[in-house]
Amino acid sequence: MMAAPAPLSPAAANALSAFLRGVERRALVVAELQAGDAAVGERAVAVAMRAFAGHAAQLLMVEWPARFWGLLCSTPQLLKPTSPGNWEPAFAHLGTLAAGERLALLLRIGAGLDETAASTVLGVDATAYRQALAGACPVDADGHPDAASWRALAEQVQALIRDLSPPRLQQLEQLRDSVITGALPAAAAAPTAAGNSPRVEEERRRKPAPRRKPAKPWTLRTWLLLCLPLLLLAVVVLWWWRSHTVVSTDPDAGNGLVDNGPVQVESLPDDSPPAGPGEDPHAAADAAMLADPALDTARDADFHAWYAAGGPIPVDESQPQPSRPEPAGAALETADADE
Template sequence: MNSPADVPVALSAFLRGVERRGVVLAELQCGRRETGEIALAASLRAFRQYASDQPMAQWPRGFWSLLAAAPPLRQAHPEARWPQDLDWLADLSDADRMALLLRLAAGLDEDDAAAAMDVDQAAYRAALTRACPRDDAGQPDPQGWRDLAEAVQQHLRALSPERLAHLSRLRETLVLGTDRRAVVPEPEAGDAVRAPSSTPSTAPAVDAPANTRAPVGPRKPAKPFPWTLAVVALVVLCALAAVGAWWWHGQQSRLSAPATVQADGAPGAQGLADEAQVKVEALSSDNDAAARFDAAQGVLTHPDFDLLMDPQGQALSQRAGLLAWYAAAPQDRQRDAAQALAAPPQEAMDVVQ
């Protein structure tokens, strides 16, 4: 944010994100809604000058430091009232209550919360420990802490649209001020309302209030849909589709019709031939193949050439079924099979049976 003209734009976006938490923290710290809004307004006014002099990374700590140091928040209001689910805040000291709300309402970590209160981390932890809800035995109550945190978040979500609109107007008035025109875009030339040049105004110029929105020119009437052009385009597309279909049908008919030959051998018009001309050629006999391939060539090209060249492997493959049965059989069956192999063929068949 080196340019002063860019500060109001970024400042408005930053405050839009923290103003809800800021107003809830201020209200719960002092216990009165009107006093909390006064403290928030004073912090916004001071933060405008702070933001123009500091880098954007320092804005969060600067905003919460200014809000925590606001005079209306240094002590509870004499007419302070807290909701029933947040009545624990009434029994806390002002410093302990601020330490608790910076954690639950503002959502700051220990470093930023301690910097906002202008104390070290040890002092902030001590204040937060004193503000933690306690059980009947005086020990920290985790469930009480969760209930208190949920009650604060519910209070944040319960802000009415009217109050949010009021915060928006407060932000625009106090922060943007006379530089409001820097963040409001100028109307375009076609949308601006021009006064007739023949009747110059003689009334003195009056400055508009800062929170008054700039007048907006009348909107242009919506243009009717061009139905005529759409219908014409549809008709043209249909005509082109019809022409394309007619051309495609003609091409298919011309390609599928057989050609005829005139008497002189010249190609004639499309039509059906009286007699189809078929060329017949006899196939070669087996003797021709035998003349080209001898017995040796037949063995070399045999699919089982490797098996033919290994007689022992061929003999073993023929006995593969018996050997597999022999390997899987019990010992007594293996003994019978061995005897069958050693016996003559007829006796072997008897043993197998």
């Protein structure tokens, strides 16, 4: 009697869900093209997923790919298809191959496995796998391998994997959730049924964060509420400054002549005799100055001062000057020049 498979922990269940999400598309296309029937391929993928989930806890994660593809390829639906199958014209070459050769080719161009990994999955040595792969390779009219047909077939398979319809993607997601739920222990399966399934968690992670409401632009009322305290403060400061500042209306303010400093200013009395009606008050002083015999000398006082200081005699410019000076190199007249 075989022991029951060990249930997965929540952390291992998350890792298993991520692994299945990464291989489920390729597995579905490989199974469908191998069987030539979409429904048969879906059943094979479901069987392989459930069998893999029951033993994933006993394996290292690095062993998961080989074990999953080995379980898928060993299902009766793919190893020995019972129905003849039906392929679209783009995949008509697959219908002409034997089941073993077709599976070897699909593991290469659909699952993306290299020769070593594919031979391990099929349980054969590398030489046998290369022979099966060579037998599945398209050939031209002369029987030689047709590289262009190989590339075209591989591109069609990759396009089919990439462009799965939304209903089929939803079907794969439901299958994955049911597999994970069945692999969890009973204590962890109850919250899953209540709405905490990996699918719900994934949808919650994908749900965009709520958008923040844009900030409202500042209105005139807002500006007034912010500026009014500043305006009141400015008025108070201005009032205080004016109340503590002495403003003088004296025109002599600032020139040192105002009577508000430590120097006492007193007006002197005018000793000059009062002028008669119609007389110039300065006429007597002017007459005395004009009658002074030293007036002419006083008028030329600046010249006499310059002369007394030994200043140079000015050049006499009353005579016409030569318009062109003699060259610097002209010979000087000497006593010998007269001889």
